Amino acid sequence: MSRLAVPDEPGLDKYSSAIYDVCVSKRAMQEATFLILTALAAGSQHGYGIITDVQELSDGRVRLRAGTLYTALDRLRADELIAVDREEVVESRLRRYYRLTPKGSQLLAAEAARLQANAAAALSRLDLAGGTT
């Protein structure tokens, strides 16, 4: 079953590796991404503002490091979910502000609705089980 020997065989793709499939399959949005988009939902923010806001939004649980933040921002920009809003220089340091695009707002709203539906389902099942109160 050598896939190198039959390069033009149409059915080739089904032999693609598991690693690749995991990379391209659609998954739930990562929490850090969700929180970054949420931080931008009310208005534009610069990098350090996003970090402090995400920390606040998550009750101190999620502390983004600079490398993680800029990897995420880079990808979100490439996917056109966020865009550069404006730049400022404060005390000779550059600040770049980011904002949600309409596409980003849509995706965040859809993801929030999905999470809400999941949470509601979980809570109602727990209630049925005679659980919490």
Next chain:
Amino acid sequence: MRESAAALEGRYRRLLAWYPRSFRREQEGEMLTVLMAGARPGQHRPGLLETADLLRSALGMRLVLAMRSFGPGRRSQRWTNALALFSVVAPLFLVIVAILEVAVPVWRDWQAVPAQEAL
């Protein structure tokens, strides 16, 4: 205090040099702003986890650029797999580099102290 800030900034710049040139041209300045804003007063060296995070992010961006340059098409499948594997192995390597990057200067400082006291 100002000296330690300058030293810290220099060390952050050295770490940011791991990022692809295209990224640095546009975003080195603002990233430096973020890093310096997050620094503790008197801090003169990037933290270990922070260093590892920066190196991982920089390498990840280089990988994305490399994958893009292979372009679409079936031939790129094998490269994608190879890079997926590489992206698991490389961060491990980088963590070791990160540990050394911090450990070696600390070790040197530690060695230098008794010598100064002897004078």
